[in-house]
Structures are given as C-alpha cells and as structure tokens.
Amino acid sequence: MCRQDMDRFSKMHPVLEFTFFICVFLLSVSLSNPVFVLPALVFGVIYEFILRGREALSCLKLTLAIIFVVSLFNFIFAHYGVTLLFQIKDTRFTFEALFYGIYQGTMLSATLIWFGIFSRNIDSEKVIYVFRFAPKCALIFSMVLGFIPRFNAKLEDIRNARLGLNGGRMASSKKERFKNGINDLSALITYSLESSIITSDSMQARGYNPHAVRYSRYKMTASDIILTAFTLFVFIYVMYAKISGRITFVMNPEIYSKTFDISAMVLCCALFFLPTAVDLFEEIKWKISALKK
Incomplete structure (x- = not known):
C-alpha cells in the first residue's frame, strides 16, 4: 500500500481540501514576510515526506536548487540595500539583495510544493463535486x-x-x-x-449530460466543518493582520521586522501543519485502538 493511500487528510471532504489549499496558496504569496513563508516551506516538505517517503528527497533537492538560483540571480542583478558585502568596480553587492532573493526562492519553492501536494490530493471526482x-x-x-x-x-x-x-x-x-x-x-x-x-x-x-443528477459519496462531517471553519478563521485573521500592518517586514533598504503579531504567526503555523496533524492524530487513534485489542 502506498503512502498516499494511508493519508487521512486526502480522504476528507473536498470542500475542506479546496478551502485549505486556496488559503495556503494565497497566504504563501501575499504576506511578503519571510517569517511566515518559511513555515509554509518547512511544513510543506514535512507533509511531502509523509506522502512520498524517500521519493520526496528529489523535491527537497529541487527546493534547494530553486532557492540557490533565485537568490544568486537577485544578488547579482539587484543592488539595493545598505549592508555592503563587497564591491566590484561600481557594482555593489548587498546583503539585502541576497536576503530578498532567498525569500523569493523560499516563497516560490513553498508554492510549488503545495501545488504538487494539491495535484496529488485532488482528483477529477473531487473537482466535479466542488464545482457541480x-x-x-x-x-x-x-x-x-x-x-x-x-x-x-x-x-x-x-x-x-x-x-x-x-x-x-x-x-x-x-x-x-x-x-x-x-x-x-x-x-x-x-x-x-x-x-x-x-x-x-x-x-x-455515451450520452454525456452535464446537468444530469449524480451520486456523491462525500458527506460533510463535524470534523470537516470544524477544520473548514478553522481554516477560514486563520486566513481571515492573518490577512487582516497583514492589511492592518501588524505583520510588516521591511527588506529594503534595511532588514528588520517593523511589526509582529505572535497570534498570527502561531495560527499560520497551525494552518500549514494541519494536514500533518490530521495524519498524526489518525495514527495515534489507530495505535490506541490496536492496544485495546
């Protein structure tokens, strides 16, 4: 049995899965804060290893390659910032340009990893159900x-x-x-x-009719409703913190965290950790039930 078949999160309601992935994608690309993007990458890689095992090493290598290439490209061709590392003739190479390149590579890698997870978790049946x-x-x-x-x-x-x-x-x-x-x-x-x-x-x-009534095997359970509500709550809270300027991170001309909301950080990490937490909870339940027997 493959690891994908044992993944509990991929067996949950399609509405929850679509809501989760859309929120993760939007948070990963819109926060402009490396403190929030790094957990998206870390927890995405962890969940990738849960799904694919050692095969996820190729994903990790690709992630490191993307971060290296993007950071190097930005470091060579962007010359903003005040922290000078070295200078060749009139060209300044700054720490801020290198840091922002690492951030861009991390954001791109996190987005690609979660998109790969999305493509493996969402099949055609779930798509047709959600967009019925x-x-x-x-x-x-x-x-x-x-x-x-x-x-x-x-x-x-x-x-x-x-x-x-x-x-x-x-x-x-x-x-x-x-x-x-x-x-x-x-x-x-x-x-x-x-x-x-x-x-x-x-x-x-075969007489395909897009308006025909179809049987659906998906049923919204209490856990699906709770996790969907939690996902939406985290997304709204973190986006509100972003819009209201409570999680502002400055990378030009200096690097510093202007404002930081610890609650938004904890909730965001909890959201990125959600699929892994669901699988771990299911594994614990399975082991407890096995001990009782």
Whole structure:
C-alpha cells in the first residue's frame, strides 16, 4: 500500500481540501514576510515526506536548487540595500539583495510544493463535486488535471520512439536538440488534438449530460466543518493582520521586522501543519485502538 493511500487528510471532504489549499496558496504569496513563508516551506516538505517517503528527497533537492538560483540571480542583478558585502568596480553587492532573493526562492519553492501536494490530493471526482454548480467548467478543469500527467508520459514515449529511430543516438548540438524538441512538441500537439476529438466523440456517444443528477459519496462531517471553519478563521485573521500592518517586514533598504503579531504567526503555523496533524492524530487513534485489542 502506498503512502498516499494511508493519508487521512486526502480522504476528507473536498470542500475542506479546496478551502485549505486556496488559503495556503494565497497566504504563501501575499504576506511578503519571510517569517511566515518559511513555515509554509518547512511544513510543506514535512507533509511531502509523509506522502512520498524517500521519493520526496528529489523535491527537497529541487527546493534547494530553486532557492540557490533565485537568490544568486537577485544578488547579482539587484543592488539595493545598505549592508555592503563587497564591491566590484561600481557594482555593489548587498546583503539585502541576497536576503530578498532567498525569500523569493523560499516563497516560490513553498508554492510549488503545495501545488504538487494539491495535484496529488485532488482528483477529477473531487473537482466535479466542488464545482457541480458549474458542471462544464468542472469537467474542463478535471480533464486538464488528468491531461498533465498523461501528456508528460506521452511526451516521454515520443522521445523514446525518436531515440529508437535514431539508433539510440543523442543529439550532439544545440541546433539538433532544438529541432528534436520542436518535432516532439509537434507530435504531442497532434496527439492531444486527436485525443480531444476521440474523447468528445466518446462522451457524445455515451450520452454525456452535464446537468444530469449524480451520486456523491462525500458527506460533510463535524470534523470537516470544524477544520473548514478553522481554516477560514486563520486566513481571515492573518490577512487582516497583514492589511492592518501588524505583520510588516521591511527588506529594503534595511532588514528588520517593523511589526509582529505572535497570534498570527502561531495560527499560520497551525494552518500549514494541519494536514500533518490530521495524519498524526489518525495514527495515534489507530495505535490506541490496536492496544485495546
């Protein structure tokens, strides 16, 4: 059994999951405060390890690479700030530019990690259920989510087929690699168009009706309601603290925390920790029930 099958949070009500991920995405990109973005990255990585185990090491390596590249890029090309590290001719390299680059890389990494978790937790059935008030939009969105891994696998098949036709010889020049990439993309677009036509004809032949009444296996429990209310409360409270200037962090021209709300910080960390906490609570319940037997 894979770890994803044992994840309790992914089995909860779709409304809770959509509410949680939307709030996490918005908080991660809108707070402009590294003190709040760092927990989003840390708890996202922890939850990633819970879901994927050692396979999450690749995600951690990618995270470190993104932070390094973004921070280095900002450090080289941005020259604001007052804390001079060194100077080459007339070009100043400051600590503030390096710090802001690390912050940008952390924010981008956190967003990508949570988006990856979102794509693994949310399937087409949940999308159709949440957006059942707009069935056509729900169908398109669910199909897009399904096409992404499907097209990635198909692109790999196209590359392998091309390598087979070339006797396994890899492209030796940039021009040849670019030409091969264009040919692979052209083949993938042709496949996607043919696949969309086949899917459309198949749905029409089977009598697809977006307004038909559908059975749903999801039921909102008390725990779903409580956690959804908690998620919305944390989001509203933290955004209010942001708008009212209670969690202001200055990174130019100096780095300092102008205002800080410890309550907003604790609640934000609790929100990012929520999926892990749900899984840990379920694991504790399971072990207690096993001991009673």
